[in-house]
Amino acid sequence: MxxxxxxxxxxxxxxxxxxxxxxxxxxxxxxxxxxxxxxxxxxxxxxxxxxxxxxxxxxxxxxxxxxxxxxxxxxxxxxxxxxxxxxxxxxxxxxxxxxxxxxxxxxxxxxxSIRTGIASAVATKHLANPNSRILALIGAGVQARSHFKALSLLQSFDEVRIFSRTRASAQKLAKEIGKTAKVCSSVEEAVEDADIITTVSFATTPILKAEWVKPGAHINAVGACRPDWRELESRLMQESVVYCDSRDACSQEAGDIILSECDVFAEIGEVINGEKQALWEKTTIFKSVGMAxxxxxxxxxxxxxxxxxxxxxxxxxx
Ligand SMILES: NC(=O)c1ccc[n+]([C@@H]2O[C@H](COP(=O)([O-])OP(=O)(O)OC[C@H]3O[C@@H](n4cnc5c(N)ncnc54)[C@H](O)[C@@H]3O)[C@@H](O)[C@H]2O)c1
Ligand SMILES: O=C(O)[C@@H]1CCCCN1
Missing domain, CATH: 3.30.1780.10 (ornithine cyclodeaminase, domain 1)
Structure with missing residues (x-):
């Protein structure tokens, strides 16, 4: 029995x-x-x-x-x-x-909460400029916290910018992070000059524009896990080098990829296996929808x- x-x-x-x-x-x-x-x-x-x-x-x-x-x-x-x-x-x-x-x-x-931040940290390790100093978090909930912890395993940040739909939630997270944290009034303000941008919101229409992103930045696009939801505008998806967690899953679930009709350069696993290059000097996006x-x-x-x-x-x- x-x-x-x-x-x-x-x-x-x-x-x-x-x-x-x-x-x-x-x-x-x-x-x-x-x-x-x-x-x-x-x-x-x-x-x-x-x-x-x-x-x-x-x-x-x-x-x-x-x-x-x-x-x-x-x-x-x-x-x-x-x-x-x-x-x-x-x-x-x-x-x-x-x-x-x-x-x-x-x-x-x-x-x-924990494994999603860690999966983004794996991607960031391969795809971000190793001298990254400014982190922007868009969204200030569970995933913003776990991403801050996971990304901090790789490096410390001089500045952590936070924008959220509700300012109070950004302020709460900033207090937890401490003196490097700065609450921002817009996505544009948060991402200006940022080396690593992590979108962890429940937005269903684009909130991050290409013109605000520093060339060479790395973006972890973690929210928008339905085919008709998105966080990133089409131009940003089309002009960046896009990596994903799973091609199969993203082609069915990731509105950022499906609606922008962008090319997916590689799965992050292909980079880990040495089959595809980590083009970290370019603007890179790691689009994840989450894997079992x-x-x-x-x-x-x-x-x-x-x-x-x-x-x-x-x-x-x-
Ligand atoms: N890729 C993955 O593996 C994975 C895993 C878990 C969660 N997610 C996704 O990550 C996102 C965040 O999850 P969570 O657990 O942190 O949720 P949460 O509810 O704890 O936090 C969401 C945060 O986003 C903010 N927000 C909502 N709409 C916004 C908007 N339009 N603009 C800016 N900020 C906005 C909220 O104020 C809140 O701070 C969700 O989309 C969720 O589905 C992805
Ligand atoms: O992979 C996950 O666990 C989550 C579930 C909710 C939608 C986004 N992805």
């Missing part, structure tokens, strides 16, 4: 996930994904159920990595209009790939550490 699955909370996820370890493991997974069958990653484009009546969406994201022996499915609800609840709610179901049994249900809000394999690898690290700790606690009770 199978055992009851463990429940691992968001607090535990945050304690157990080491960001540097996760960065290495997501970088490897993105590379494996872009190797196709040879990489051993199985990840269909997620299933999305629109809940139009309530302005929400439900996404189902299964993934398997044979080299990591890790199998999991994330169920994620995103409701941009939520006020008292987070706009994203998620659970990761971790299964034993050898027999299919359910090992754990892991909080997916924390995993989504990132959740799978995060869940594997969390689950293994959680089980190790349980074993230690039972062998050496306090």
């Amino acid at each position: 199978s055992q009851a699955p463990k429940y691992i909370s968001g607090e535990e996820v945050e304690k157990l996930l080491d960001l540097k370890e996760l960065l290495n493991s997501i970088e490897t997974a993105l590379g494996n994904y872009s190797k196709g069958k040879d990489g051993g990653v199985v990840q269909p484009v997620r299933l999305v159920v629109p809940i139009e009546k309530h302005h929400g969406h439900l996404g189902v994201m299964p993934g398997y990595s044979s080299s990591d022996e890790a199998l999991a499915t994330k169920i994620v609800a995103f409701y941009p209009e939520n006020k008292d609840l987070p706009t994203h709610q998620a659970w990761v179901l971790m299964q034993d790939p050898t027999n299919g049994s359910l090992n754990a249900i892991i909080d997916g809000v924390s995993i989504t 394999i990132e959740d799978v690898l995060s869940a594997k690290i969390v689950y293994e550490k959680y089980m190790h700790q349980l074993k230690q606690d039972s062998e050496y009770p306090a």
Whole structure:
């Protein structure tokens, strides 16, 4: 008879996930994904159920990595209009790939938040000018925070500019970041001369224009994960070198790519594998819509550490 699955909370996820370890493991997974069958990653484009009546969406994201022996499915609800609840709610179901049994249900809000910032950090490591000093964050919610933390693993910033639709949320984040943070009154002001721009908003029409972006800047375009939503204007997409997390997923979900009809130069995994160049001296965009394999690898690290700790606690009770 199978055992009851463990429940691992968001607090535990945050304690157990080491960001540097996760960065290495997501970088490897993105590379494996872009190797196709040879990489051993199985990840269909997620299933999305629109809940139009309530302005929400439900996404189902299964993934398997044979080299990591890790199998999991994330169920994620995103409701941009939520006020008292987070706009994203998620659970990761971790299964034993050898027999299919359910090992754990892991909080997916924390995993989504952390792994998305780390995936952008992997792209930034390859695509941004190594002397980047000014970071602009457009949006000041969960992802703005996780991106600041993840990008800070690569370097420290002289200035962190923040713009959000609600000034109060930008002010709150600026206080958390400290003296390098500056609240801006417009997207244009935030991105002027910025070396790295990260758009993490719920905008559905373009908010970032080509004429405001410094040539050679790197942009992580993280929001706009529906085919009719966008954050970046068409000219910016067309005139930059565009990288993405998954061509398959972006061709179905990324409004910034679909509506601008821009070329996609490479998946970031192809850069990691040395098959495509990192043209960091040009203006680069990393368009992500989020990949199940990132959740799978995060869940594997969390689950293994959680089980190790349980074993230690039972062998050496306090
Ligand atoms: N690519 C991925 O892997 C991935 C993963 C998770 C979330 N996302 C996306 O990232 C975005 C941010 O997610 P989150 O969890 O931080 O959400 P959140 O609700 O915590 O924060 C959203 C922030 O954007 C601001 N905002 C909303 N509309 C705006 C606009 N038009 N202009 C400027 N700011 C605006 C809000 O004030 C808020 O500060 C969403 O679009 C989400 O779907 C992408
Ligand atoms: O990959 C994710 O987890 C998120 C879910 C919500 C929409 C954007 N991408």
